[in-house]
Amino acid sequence: MIPQNIRLTSQPLADYLASKTEIDEAIQNMLARGRYILGPEVEAFEKEFAAFVGTTQAIGVGNGTDALVLALRALGIGRDDRVITVSQTAVATVAAIELTGAQAILVDIDPVSNTLSPERLEATLASGTGPKPKAVIAVHLYGHPADLPALSAICQRHGIALIEDCAQAHGAAFEGRSIGTWGAVAAFSFYPTKNLGAIGDGGAVATNDAELAARVRRLREYGWKERYISDEAGLNSRLDELQAAILRVKCRRLAADNARRRTLAGLYTAGLAGLPITPPAIRPGATHVFHQYVIRSAHRDALRAFLLSRGIPTAIHYPQPVHVQPAYLGRIAIGAGGLAESERASREVLSLPLHPHLLEEDIALVLQHLKDWRP
Numbered sequence: 474m475i476p477q478n479i480r481l482t483s484q485p486l487a488d489y490l491a492s493k494t495e496i497d498e499a500i501q502n503m504l505a506r507g508r509y510i511l512g513p514e515v516e517a518f519e520k521e522f523a524a525f526v527g528t529t530q531a532i533g534v535g536n537g538t539d540a541l542v543l544a545l546r547a548l549g550i551g552r553d554d555r556v557i558t559v560s561q562t563a564v565a566t567v568a569a570i571e572l573t574g575a576q577a578i579l580v581d582i583d584p585v586s587n588t589l590s591p592e593r594l595e596a597t598l599a600s601g602t603g604p605k606p607k608a609v610i611a612v613h614l615y616g617h618p619a620d621l622p623a624l625s626a627i628c629q630r631h632g633i634a635l636i637e638d639c640a641q642a643h644g645a646a647f648e649g650r651s652i653g654t655w656g657a658v659a660a661f662s663f664y665p666t667k668n669l670g671a672i673g674d675g676g677a678v679a680t681n682d683a684e685l686a687a688r689v690r691r692l693r694e695y696g697w698k699e700r701y702i703s704d705e706a707g708l709n710s711r712l713d714e715l716q717a718a719i720l721r722v723k724c725r726r727l728a729a730d731n732a733r734r735r736t737l738a739g740l741y742t743a744g745l746a747g748l749p750i751t752p753p754a755i756r757p758g759a760t761h762v763f764h765q766y767v768i769r770s771a772h773r774d775a776l777r778a779f780l781l782s783r784g785i786p787t788a789i790h791y792p793q794p795v796h797v798q799p800a801y802l803g804r805i806a807i808g809a810g811g812l813a814e815s816e817r818a819s820r821e822v823l824s825l826p827l828h829p830h831l832l833e834e835d836i837a838l839v840l841q842h843l844k845d846w847r848p
């Protein structure tokens with residue numbers, strides 16, 4: 474049994490302890506084989522992960538940011554192109570756009586799902602000053618799928634590529650169809666706290682387009698078509714054998730872990746009924762994988778301090794939307810209608826402890842403290 478202090482404070486450690494025997498064995502086997510970069514573990518993981526997502530191709534890369542960069546570059550996006558995404562996301566989404574030399578345009582979210590608003594996307598495209606954007610990156614924030622039917626219809630109508638940022642949503646689906654299969658290409662991160670986490674950095678690009686996949690494979694290794702001959706200028710972003718061996722073990726339990734997250738999230742939501750706290754919504758048709766369990770409160774900071782005084786750690790995802798962070802303030806393009814919902818979210822959101830190794834009694838403990846709280 475994993476001790477309660479570890480369960481509440483360190484998901485990566487709890488994750489490792491839950492599969493320790495298998496992970497240790499996988500690492501020993503990998504070490505003894507003597508292949509440490511792009512070997513049989515990566516090859517096997519790529520097949521297994523593609524099968525999990527439901528694409529024909531998955532390509533292991535160095536991290537989730539690089540997965541986005543490689544997806545954009547494989548689509549031919551680069552200097553002075555324009556790419557639409559949200560401000561209410563991990564900064565990596567926007568950083569990846571700029572790393573290709575492209576410009577980001579940030580569009581507001583729908584406050585129910587915390588994902589890219591199709592209406593605002595449409596309005597931004599209609600208001601079109603400047604060249605037409607080449608791609609839209611939809612972020613499935615907190616494990617809730619973005620409105621994929623609406624977003625893919627808009628992208629198709631305008632002839633714009635849809636990219637899915639799946640870093641927080643491994644295994645989520647919309648209307649029964651897995652995220653990562655709706656757009657031209659999808660990017661995943663295996664940062665240790667994600668629903669599928671490595672013990673270090675890792676990422677993957679997933680797609681059904683064999684040509685696009687082949688280009689990502691070249692670009693992740695210097696643009697080599699054959700060894701030592703660069704066909705185009707690429708980068709070095711390879712998934713290593715150690716992380717692939719660990720990810721193969723964890724991928725086998727990912728569906729069950731996601732189901733466990735949903736069960737625990739259901740306990741939170743039932744327990745919050747009648748309290749002055751807004752639980753996360755699940756849009757009809759959405760299969761939410763609860764990367765985070767994010768509540769809203771107009772008194773968020775007081776609530777957070779109260780929980781901390783009771784020994785309950787919480788987190789804020791994210792304290793500032795990207796467009797007001799110092800590196801971006803005043804120089805990033807903002808879509809039609811502004812970013813009021815993104816700014817409101819950053820003031821109200823609070824992530825309660827949630828991962829598959831928590832026990833029912835951990836959720837009950839957090840709920841007990843929440844019931845004691847008075848705004």
Ligand SMILES: *Cc1c(COP(=O)(O)O)cnc(C)c1O
Pocket residue numbers: 536537538539562563565566612638640641662663664674675676
């Ligand atoms: C974690 C994350 C990334 C970046 O992943 P890294 O592996 O940390 O580079 C990108 N987008 C979102 C939404 C994320 O949560």
